[in-house]
Amino acid sequence: MTDPISAAPVSDPLVADMVPRILAGERRALARAITLVESGRADHRAQAAALLEALAGAGRQALRVGLSGTPGVGKSTFIESFGLMLTAQGLKVAVLAVDPSSARSGGSILGDKTRMERLSRDPMAFIRPSPSQAQLGGVARRTREAVALCEAAGFDVVLIETVGVGQSETLVAEMTDLFILLMAPAGGDELQGVKRGIMEMADMILVNKADGDLKPAAMRTVSDYAGALRLLRKRPQDPEGFPKALPVSALEEQGLKSAWDEMSTLAAWRREHGHFDRRRAAQARHWFESEVREGLLARLHRDPEIRAKMDALGAAVARGEAAPAAAAAEMLAALGA
Amino acid sequence: MTDPISAAPVSDPLVADMVPRILAGERRALARAITLVESGRADHRAQAAALLEALAGAGRQALRVGLSGTPGVGKSTFIESFGLMLTAQGLKVAVLAVDPSSARSGGSILGDKTRMERLSRDPMAFIRPSPSQAQLGGVARRTREAVALCEAAGFDVVLIETVGVGQSETLVAEMTDLFILLMAPAGGDELQGVKRGIMEMADMILVNKADGDLKPAAMRTVSDYAGALRLLRKRPQDPEGFPKALPVSALEEQGLKSAWDEMSTLAAWRREHGHFDRRRAAQARHWFESEVREGLLARLHRDPEIRAKMDALGAAVARGEAAPAAAAAEMLAALGA
Numbered sequence: 229m230t231d232p233i234s235a236a237p238v239s240d241p242l243v244a245d246m247v248p249r250i251l252a253g254e255r256r257a258l259a260r261a262i263t264l265v266e267s268g269r270a271d272h273r274a275q276a277a278a279l280l281e282a283l284a285g286a287g288r289q290a291l292r293v294g295l296s297g298t299p300g301v302g303k304s305t306f307i308e309s310f311g312l313m314l315t316a317q318g319l320k321v322a323v324l325a326v327d328p329s330s331a332r333s334g335g336s337i338l339g340d341k342t343r344m345e346r347l348s349r350d351p352m353a354f355i356r357p358s359p360s361q362a363q364l365g366g367v368a369r370r371t372r373e374a375v376a377l378c379e380a381a382g383f384d385v386v387l388i389e390t391v392g393v394g395q396s397e398t399l400v401a402e403m404t405d406l407f408i409l410l411m412a413p414a415g416g417d418e419l420q421g422v423k424r425g426i427m428e429m430a431d432m433i434l435v436n437k438a439d440g441d442l443k444p445a446a447m448r449t450v451s452d453y454a455g456a457l458r459l460l461r462k463r464p465q466d467p468e469g470f471p472k473a474l475p476v477s478a479l480e481e482q483g484l485k486s487a488w489d490e491m492s493t494l495a496a497w498r499r500e501h502g503h504f505d506r507r508r509a510a511q512a513r514h515w516f517e518s519e520v521r522e523g524l525l526a527r528l529h530r531d532p533e534i535r536a537k538m539d540a541l542g543a544a545v546a547r548g549e550a551a552p553a554a555a556a557a558e559m560l561a562a563l564g565a
Numbered sequence: 566m567t568d569p570i571s572a573a574p575v576s577d578p579l580v581a582d583m584v585p586r587i588l589a590g591e592r593r594a595l596a597r598a599i600t601l602v603e604s605g606r607a608d609h610r611a612q613a614a615a616l617l618e619a620l621a622g623a624g625r626q627a628l629r630v631g632l633s634g635t636p637g638v639g640k641s642t643f644i645e646s647f648g649l650m651l652t653a654q655g656l657k658v659a660v661l662a663v664d665p666s667s668a669r670s671g672g673s674i675l676g677d678k679t680r681m682e683r684l685s686r687d688p689m690a691f692i693r694p695s696p697s698q699a700q701l702g703g704v705a706r707r708t709r710e711a712v713a714l715c716e717a718a719g720f721d722v723v724l725i726e727t728v729g730v731g732q733s734e735t736l737v738a739e740m741t742d743l744f745i746l747l748m749a750p751a752g753g754d755e756l757q758g759v760k761r762g763i764m765e766m767a768d769m770i771l772v773n774k775a776d777g778d779l780k781p782a783a784m785r786t787v788s789d790y791a792g793a794l795r796l797l798r799k800r801p802q803d804p805e806g807f808p809k810a811l812p813v814s815a816l817e818e819q820g821l822k823s824a825w826d827e828m829s830t831l832a833a834w835r836r837e838h839g840h841f842d843r844r845r846a847a848q849a850r851h852w853f854e855s856e857v858r859e860g861l862l863a864r865l866h867r868d869p870e871i872r873a874k875m876d877a878l879g880a881a882v883a884r885g886e887a888a889p890a891a892a893a894a895e896m897l898a899a900l901g902a
Contacts, residue, residue: 277894280888284885372889376888510883512882512883513879513883515882515889516879517875517879519889519890519892519893520893520896520897523893523897524865525862527861528857541853542853543850545849545852548849550618551713552849552850554615554617555853556853557611557614560857560860560861563861
């Protein structure tokens with residue numbers, strides 16, 4: 229990190245204290261750092277940027293896995309079983325959630341940990357529930373930064389879970405290396421329920437509940453999805469035979485190891501062929517650009533003088549004393565834009 | 566227009582020439598002015614802002630009517646019949662279209678006028694097809710400005726038509742005084758096809774094709790929608806009995822006058838109770854704020870120096886030499902934000 233662009237001041241005592249602790253994998257420091265990146269306060273934002281910059285120097289990389297599934301597919305049970313299978317292999321696993329609705333539903337903040345009781349007690353695992361923030365843009369930034377913190381803390385796999393409401397799937401796909409769709413067994417005609425756009429984002433489809441009475445339906449659903457995936461045009465980032473549809477049983481802990489092996493195979497192929505790094509580079513650039521856009525727009529709300537001028541001009545426009553375009557031009561001139 | 570906020574320089578010769586011609590209702594000048602507001606060039610934008618500012622002083626106001634309907638409901642035929650009914654009453658009618666898809670479909674630019682052959686030859690009417698611009702934000706600005714130009718040119722009614730794809734309905738509802746939904750006769754179970762959000766935006770539902778074989782179905786559909794509208798909570802901007810569902814036949818020119826009478830009644834009630842002006846004030850303020858936001862973001866693309874810095878930092882982020890948040894902070898500092 230000798231490039232002047234990325235030279236970060238670690239002069240802040242809080243940041244200077246956090247850096248070695250996070251690099252040592254201390255969970256309390258990691259939890260506090262995530263709380264810091266979740267804050268919207270200007271001084272916290274500056275500390276968060278300095279912290280992320282300092283930690284980026286460690287160059288640690290986890291496999292970032294996005295997981296989407298509608299309520300009822302058994303997502304929590306899957307994450308618990310899948311996470312425990314990974315930690316049993318000696319891998320450190322972090323679980324983050326993107327749930328733009330959590331501010332409204334409220335429950336998931338306490339809910340996440342109790343849903344995954346065994347995994348949350350596992351010393352190799354770290355579970356961080358959704359922040360109580362409804363705005364998707366804010367959730368996106370917080371999650372991207374939390375992922376970077378987990379990587380610096382030495383986690384091998386970062387699972388990012390989303391309930392799959394509206395745009396949250398795209399958001400998660402844009403910050404992960406692999407995007408997995410978890411589905412429930414379904415009748416053949418229900419297949420169309422998956423939006424084409426989401427099918428096209430998926431790097432793998434896992435059909436859960438391949439156990440007991442539902443097993444035959446799950447196996448049929450797997451072959452239905454496998455057929456549907458074959459109909460999609462092959463993507464350059466996929467080797468022959470991918471994306472795949474596979475059956476799993478989170479309840480009976482079946483198929484989880486196979487699913488992980490396929491994910492590892494896919495990730496390894498992408499690393500080897502340059503797709504992995506290209507995707508990360510494009511994601512980082514996208515992140516930078518959206519930070520700049522959000523930062524520019526934040527000016528309109530932050531600076532009291534700018535806010536007062538916006539309010540005065542807005543009121544003049546509302547009273548019909550100024551045309552919107554002319555008032556906007558005046559505001560932009562005052563902003564130096 | 567003595568307020569310093571709205572004092573507009575009409576020093577530009579093109580603008581100085583256009584102002585009296587538009588105020589005199591010259592269609593060629595109006596058409597040229599709309600072409601000007603459709604342009605994205607910086608000098609054209611400045612001229613457009615000066616023109617709009619100068620014309621706002623005239624204080625002319627049309628009734629802005631939004632009209633949405635999916636393909637097949639007979640929207641063009643309705644606009645032609647409805648427009649001719651209005652001009653026969655001595656009202657000047659302008660028709661604008663918001664069709665974000667027109668850049669792709671291509672045809673509608675030539676299509677609009679041939680679809681409404683009689684109305685386009687009517688000296689009391691002015692029809693302006695969609696611009697070939699796919700970006701919804703750009704279409705929004707152009708349409709809002711074109712409406713202001715038509716008002717200055719002395720039109721009594723400005724009809725803004727949209728095909729009702731995705732967000733275009735919300736956009737049209739946000740720039741009009743009345744928002745009308747045009748529907749086709751349907752079976753009772755098809756009623757659910759209208760999204761609740763769009764029903765809630767509608768100030769009136771017109772069921773077209775209440776003629777010939779379809780008349781019974783149309784009348785049934787009207788009472789179905791009337792029932793559905795009664796289930797929605799009464800809005801403060803509506804007098805008792807509104808929003809209404811009414812049958813029309815664009816083909817046989819039936820029910821158009823009644824529909825217009827109801828629109829006039831609703832508009833008059835809203836004017837009397839302050840809702841009309843409040844809605845316009847809120848719309849103007851919203852327009853101002855979105856112009857400022859778009860103008861701020863436009864800086865990132867316009868200024869070659871800023872663009873070069875964005876590109877350099879973006880490339881450094883993509884190469885992993887800078888963290889996105891830190892690079893964004895550097896960019897924002899350079900922008901003075």
